[in-house]
Amino acid sequence: MSAPSLVQAVAKRGWLNKMLKPVSNWYINAAGYRQMGLRADDLISEENETVLAALQRLSPKESYDRIYRIRRATQLSLTHKLLPKNEWTTQEEDVPYLRPLIDQIEAELAEKDALDTLAVVKN
DSSP states (O other): OOOOOOHHHHHHOHHHHHHHHHHHHHHHHHHOSGGGTOOGGGGSOSOSHHHHHHHHTSOHHHHHHHHHHHHHHHHHHHHTOOOOGGGSOOTTTOOOSSHHHHHHHHHHHHHHHHHHTOOOOOO
């Protein structure tokens, strides 16, 4: 199951968005995953059946790119280094590629569960 999100509530209120945007940018930079060339979806744990199914639905190129980014970040972590600033992941590159697939699979599972528990009433 996905964690609850307040994104829509913040996006509807312009003043709240303006107030939280600097905090959001600070937090993303403090997390440090962009300095290692990772995207936010690379940080999603693979210990869930839904995530494993989403990973299988990735295109071969996207799957290769994900593995490359994770291996490069692991090597950087082991050597206690960061990428040069020109190789950091930018905000424009950090787009969700796995989250839409996870949401789609969760919707499919919810629909399957609803159909499996459907009660048929005879007239």
